[in-house]
Amino acid sequence: MTFRAPLQSLDLALAAAGLPDLIAAGYPDLDPETVSAVLDSAAAFAEAELAPLNRDGDRIGARFENGVVTGAPGFAQAYKAFAAQGWNSLAADPEFGGQGLPKVLELAVFEMVHAANMAFGLCPMLTQGAIEALTLHGTERQKRIVLPRLVSGEWTGTMNLTEPQAGTDLAAVTARAEPDGEGGYRITGQKIYITWGDHDAAENICHLVLARLPDAPPGVKGISLFLAPKRLIDDEGRLGAANALRPASIEHKLGIHGSPTCVMLFEGARAELVGEANNGLAHMFVMMNAARLQVGVQGVAIAERALQQALAYAQDRVQGRPALGGEAIFGHPDVRRSLGLMRAKVEAARAICLLTGVLADQARFAPDDAARELARGRQELLTPIAKAWSTDIGVEVASMGVQVHGGMGFIEETGAAQHYRDARIAPIYEGTNGVQAVDLAGRKLSMMGGALMPDLCAEMAADAAALAGEPGLEGVGRRLAAGVAALSAATTWMQQNRGADALAGATAFLRLSGDVIGGWMLARQAVLARTRAPALADSRAALARLFADQVLAQAPGVAEGVMAGGADLAALDAAALAG
Amino acid sequence: MTFRAPLQSLDLALAAAGLPDLIAAGYPDLDPETVSAVLDSAAAFAEAELAPLNRDGDRIGARFENGVVTGAPGFAQAYKAFAAQGWNSLAADPEFGGQGLPKVLELAVFEMVHAANMAFGLCPMLTQGAIEALTLHGTERQKRIVLPRLVSGEWTGTMNLTEPQAGTDLAAVTARAEPDGEGGYRITGQKIYITWGDHDAAENICHLVLARLPDAPPGVKGISLFLAPKRLIDDEGRLGAANALRPASIEHKLGIHGSPTCVMLFEGARAELVGEANNGLAHMFVMMNAARLQVGVQGVAIAERALQQALAYAQDRVQGRPALGGEAIFGHPDVRRSLGLMRAKVEAARAICLLTGVLADQARFAPDDAARELARGRQELLTPIAKAWSTDIGVEVASMGVQVHGGMGFIEETGAAQHYRDARIAPIYEGTNGVQAVDLAGRKLSMMGGALMPDLCAEMAADAAALAGEPGLEGVGRRLAAGVAALSAATTWMQQNRGADALAGATAFLRLSGDVIGGWMLARQAVLARTRAPALADSRAALARLFADQVLAQAPGVAEGVMAGGADLAALDAAALAG
Structure with a gap:
């Protein structure tokens, strides 16, 4: 077996992240046996169905010939099985066919999917983004016709954001959407880096596309979100003619060869508005928080593999x-x-990602407004750390x-x-x-008056002090206390310094945040293991010490x-850096 | 231009590494203009002839068909030009056709070669190893017939060490060498990972092969070094029949596709002994010091590119x-x-490698025994740091x-x-x-009573103190002093602790050594730039500060x-690490 x-x-990490409290507060009908059963079944599927396809996914990959994308060997069939077994809809709203389970549980399942086959996992991951967008901002028609088919996995979704001149800076998006006079729109433009932009695994693909209306203001406040299906959809959900959009090519990439990364051409493609006109970027960012956390989980997954x-x-x-x-x-x-x-690094990254996942659930299901607000704030704080720190770990561990x-x-x-290439x-x-x-x-x-990180530091400092009473973890407590003090000082400095100084320190600050929070979670897991998983108690303490040292x-x-x-950065001009 | x-x-780094003193002591006829002319010409060759082949070298690579290796497009022709222009023989002994220049100058030239085309650079790099081995240990016939043709580049050389079960542990080598009754030997066995083991760039390939004589004792003391040519060589140096050796395949690798990495089969191949019987590993290690430093330079090179x-x-x-x-x-x-x-990291790694190169030259040409001994010791100390720290930097920077x-x-x-793949x-x-x-x-x-690192630390500490008098570098001096103190303490600890404890700390100790020595050399370059390269003074000070911070x-x-x-390592058994 290539992946176990x-x-x-996962069990220990979910518990340390607070899944039991979350279930008690928001999912009274969910019992631990069901949680275990979901994880066990997902494990079996990932190990038996997805992992064996990973090698040929890399070696042969998705292909593009005569305008048609053909999936990597076995991917289309595996996708159909994935959808049929309900893995696509764990956390989706039951109103639209989902199973209404906690997002963090879905995240744990997707970690196994990505570890087994990262290129495959991207397809349902992107569909989830579309589900999220339509759940929050879809029209009645979109919710009635499109959403259930995305939830079931019958159709898949994509995110069409990037253009050659508009990557990080989406203000530069130029794709145009013209009203067609019948309540719809016609989209024209080119989008690049479209993950699973075309494929043969499902009968329709719902493209969520950022584009500009004719009267839109310039910049980010003039971008709207549209839904443009690969094949047109009538009011009963039946598929009609092909829409005026197509993949122009797929990229020849360093890794994830099984995931077709398309250049997409929209040539007057029929589309529907999603949410409010000119508010597309805000709608997209809602999806992006979830997607960023999922990418962090990919970092954990590839590192685990x-x-x-x-x-x-x-x-x-x-x-x-x-x-x-021994001899080996x-x-x-x-x-x-x-x-x-x-x-140690895999567990620390996993812990951060799952903690962020629990916070995302708590932001919806915590018992009172204040708790929900606090959870949402901390989720916002941790999301960039979960994404960046975990994916850096992914590359490092690979x-x-x-x-x-x-x-x-x-x-x-x-x-x-392959892992080294995929992780990148x-x-x-x-x-x-x-x-x-x-x-x-x-x-x-x-955010929140600057209190998010100081509050977290206070909590971590208290835990660090409490480690003095945990035999074998006293030294971890001392190192954690010093780390928290360093993070606190750096936080204050970042809040007092703006502009180039703060920007120059941002990457080191994120690394510091992940190091300290990761060390904190490892210590928490080590303590929890003593009661929840005694067989792991010694090794978890050893991992916490190793990471601390x-x-x-x-x-x-x-x-x-x-x-x-950042004072020195100006001195490092192009001539200075040219060698 | 893809590479400049x-x-x-290089000029500043060579000066800071001590090239001027080396020339004064060991190369009285070498003037700075000649040094510059060599570097300029090598730069022109690397930029114009080698860099343009790098892409197709990766994309198409070397191929293996019907038992024959065909080089990547343009490589054979470029190799012939490389040899014809004398780049193969800069530091070789003039007695055998070399130019007798300092090794550190050759190292600087090879940095440019590797940066332009790392896969190409491996061919002459391996030949250099063979030149070194035959210069030190070759028979009269080998020195008369083979060595000059390796020096000229007419023939190339390889190192045949690894076998499937014998990688790091060469004690496990099993290739056999049987006396043929005529003063020669017949070698039988399989060797793997043989860089440029076969190719079409030169008319003969001289394989240096580790193998066991019939009466050899087991382990490392029973391994001998042999020379087995691809085509047999008569006493006038004329080529005869093909020898009984061949490439069985080439590896499908992550990177350096232009370098054919062969599985070599020796099927009773005719061979000559090199050096003493059963002392082959010692002979090989002489070459390995030079090769390890060259690999460190590859790390610098790929990072520069x-x-x-x-x-x-x-x-x-x-x-x-x-x-x-700006807008970009x-x-x-x-x-x-x-x-x-x-x-900053590229310059630090370059500085360490070139310092090690100067020490290698000083070990031969310093004015007195004590100075040569000191240089040799410090070269030994720095070689593993130059190799490992620089190649880790290569991966990180790529x-x-x-x-x-x-x-x-x-x-x-x-x-x-490609750089990310090649660097790995x-x-x-x-x-x-x-x-x-x-x-x-x-x-x-x-070595040397444990004094090598403490002596270096003392020198670095003195330099750190002197930085108090260098405006703009005072802070670097303080950080360097703290770093040297940490390295000193760690050195003492490593010397007092042996076994698993010291082994567990080895990788972190090497990183620490490179970080501190690299920071020291950057500070030295920043000071030197104030007189030698005033245009660089500000930016070199900024780089030293950035690295220090x-x-x-x-x-x-x-x-x-x-x-x-390393006490915790035992607790981290396979079950604990399995997740």
Whole structure:
């Protein structure tokens, strides 16, 4: 088996993130057995149906010939099974055919999907974005006809945002939408990097497209959101003629070859408005928070997969005389330390992502307004960290996984290299990690009177102090306290300094945030394991210590980097950087 | 132009590494104009002849069909031009046709070669290893017939060490060498990962092969070094029949596609002994020091190339409203900071590699025994750092280069992804970076009574104190002093702790060493620039500060990780790491 779903880790991580409280507050009918059953079934599907397709997905990939996209071998069939078994609709509203389960549970399921086959997982992930947009902003017709078919997985969805000149800066979008005089619109323009923009896995594709109305103001306040289906849809949901849109090509990418990344041409394509005119960017950002968290989960997933493969190799490969015993390189302290750090980082990233997922649910289901507001605020704070820190971990752990393999890691047939290639997209899409850092350092540190990060630091500091009473975790408590103090100081500095200084420190600040919050969650898991999973208690304490010594210990130094300011950046002009 | 040789940086780095003193002591006839002329000509060749082949080298690569290796497009012709222009023989002994220039100058030339086309550069790099081995250990016949043809580049060389079960652990080599009764040997066995093991760029290939004699003792003391040519060579150097050896296949690799990595089969191939019987590993290690330093230079090279491409893209790509002015993303502080850190790390790694190169020359040409001994010791100390730290930087900077490109970075046609793929081999081959770390923490910290690192720390501490008198570098001095103190403490700890504890800290110790030594060299370059390259003075000071704030500041924390010990590693057994 090439992938084994990390059910033990997921159980502990979900518990440490607060799933039990969430269920008590918002899902009174959901019992722990159902949660376990969902995770177990998803694990079985991911392991047996999706993981085996991952290699050919990379090797052969999706193809584009004569204007038609053909999916990677087995992907279309696997997608139909995925939808038929209901994996597409776990958290969707039962009103539209969903199962109404917590989003965090769906997130845990999708982690397994992405780990088994990241290129495949992108298809339902994008559909979820469309479901979210139509649930919040769809017309009656869209909710009645389109939404249930997206929820069932009968149709899939895409997000058409980027244009060649408009990536991070969506204000530069130029695609046009002209009223057709019958209440609809005709869209004309080119969109790039459209994930699963065309494929043969479902009979229709619902493109959510950003475009400008003729009378729209310039900039971000003149962008509207439209729904343009691949095939036209009548009022009973029956499919009609092909719409005037098509894939012009698919990209030749470093990784995720099984995911067709399309250049899409809209040539007067019929479309419906979604939500309010000129408010499309705000509607899109609602979806984007969820998508960003999902991408963070992809970072966790690919790191988990890379770690599993490296661990298996290390236990198998015999070389030298290992100081920790045994014959395999797993007994070499340097190899063991690499694998331990990989595991610690995976668990820290998983913990951050699932905590953010629980907060997203709590923002809807917490018992009172204040709790919901607090959860929403913290969700906003953690989303860029979950996205960027976890995807950086994804790349780092995938690279460490190659390294553990030695020369075999560089041979494509081994598979370790695929993870290294696949992982590299996650820090880029759904807002580059630099954009996440700027979002964290700017908007998120300012929200709610600037209290979000200080409040979190206060909570972490209290937990750090309490670790003094946990045998074997006292040292983790001291390192965590120092890390929280460094994060607090850096937070104050970021809030007092604006402009280029703060922007220059943003990426280091995000790293610092993830390091400290990750270390905090590992300590929390280690404490929880003592009651919830005693078999894991010792190793979870060891992971928390390893992370504290090898990562948290650097937090004060990283904070100094945050607070160094950006005065030198101007001196580093193009001539200076040219070598 | 896709690559511009970094001549300004190389000039400053060579000066800071001590080239002028080296020339004064060991190369009285070499004037600065000649040095410049060599670098300028190499730059022109690398830019015009090698860089343009890099893309197709990746895209098409070397091929293997019907037992024959065909080089990537243009590589064979470029190799012939490379040899004809004398680039193969800069540092070789004039007795054998070489030009007798300092090795560090050759290293600077090869940095440009690797940056222009890393896959190409591997061919002459391996030949250099063979030249080194035969110069030191060759028979009269080998020196008379083979060596001059390797020096001229008419023939190329390879290193045949690895077997499927014998990678890091060469004690496990099983290839057999049987005496043929005529003073020669017949080699039988399989070797893997043989770089440029077969090709069409030269008319003969001299394989240096590790194998066991029939009466050899087991383990590392029973391995001998042999020379097995692709085509047999008579006593006048004329080529005869094909030898009984052949490539069985070439590997399908993550990167360096233009370099054919062969599985080699020796089927009773005729061979000559090189050096003493059963002492082959020692002979091989002589070559390996040079090869490890060259691989470190590859890390610098690929990082330089990746940085140049990212810088060009950042100056071209317009997006958003940059806080530092201009329209291109180069004006976004987060992007500028990335590029600045990339430049600082490239220069730090270059400085460490060239310093190690100067030490290698001084070990031969310093005026007295004591100075030569000191230089040799410090060369030994720095070699694993130059190899591992620089190649980790290579991967890191190549990854940052992809990131600066945003979505374009993930598209293969952009070229940034190739650097990310190519860079990944360098931490693996010529001894994995884990092996380098163990070598540093074990053998190198013990050599010369354990004084090598403490002596270096004392020198760096004195320089740190002197920075108090350099306006604008006072803060760098303080950070450097703290970093040196952390490195000193970690060194003492490593020397007092052995076994699994020290081995567990080895990789962090190597990183710490590189961070501190790199920061020291950047400060030295910044001071030197004030007199030698005033136009660079401000930007070099800014780079030294950036590195001090963003890297050196973490040294105390990294040192804590080094000294954390390995007690927890045993708790992290396979079950614990399985998730």
